[in-house]
Amino acid sequence: MEIIVRTAGPGDAEAIARLSRQTFLDTFAQQNTAADMEKFMAGPFSQETLEEEVRSGRDIFLLAEGAELAAGYARLIPPRENGRADGIELSRLYAEPRFIG
Numbered sequence: 471m472e473i474i475v476r477t478a479g480p481g482d483a484e485a486i487a488r489l490s491r492q493t494f495l496d497t498f499a500q501q502n503t504a505a506d507m508e509k510f511m512a513g514p515f516s517q518e519t520l521e522e523e524v525r526s527g528r529d530i531f532l533l534a535e536g537a538e539l540a541a542g543y544a545r546l547i548p549p550r551e552n553g554r555a556d557g558i559e560l561s562r563l564y565a566e567p568r569f570i571g
Contacts, residue, residue, distance in 0.1 A: 471536045473569070478524060478531035478543065486531060487520035489540045493564040530558075534565070541569040 478486060494515055499507055513519070523545070524531050530546040542565030546558050 473534050473536045473541055475532055475534045478533040480525045480527075482531070482533055483521040483524035484517075485540045486524050486533065486543050487517050489543060489566070490520050490562070490564060491515055491517065493542070493566065496567060497564075529561070534569070536569060539566075541566055 491511065494510065495507065498510075523529065528548075530548065532544045532546070533540060534542040534544075543562070544560060544564075545562040547561050548558055549555055
């Protein structure tokens with residue numbers, strides 16, 4: 471299957487938020503309590519917060535797609551936002567399990 475990686479735009483915010491929440495749950499739920507996971511889902515991983523991160527334009531989001539499905543994404547924080555003048559920060563790198571390998 472061919473995977474296309476492109477820069478995400480505001481119209482991708484809902485898909486990235488949904489993908490982010492699901493992959494975060496898939497990856498970390500077994501190592502955390504239900505209460506801790508709910509804190510993440512209600513706070514930094516709420517649908518609204520994640521959509522705002524994408525729509526704000528402060529960071530760069532790369533969206534990987536395969537067969538017209540969101541396969542994964544990366545969030546890059548540019549130097550002006552991460553406090554460094556000489557490098558970009560890879561903040562998140564999440565992928566659907568079926569696309570890993």
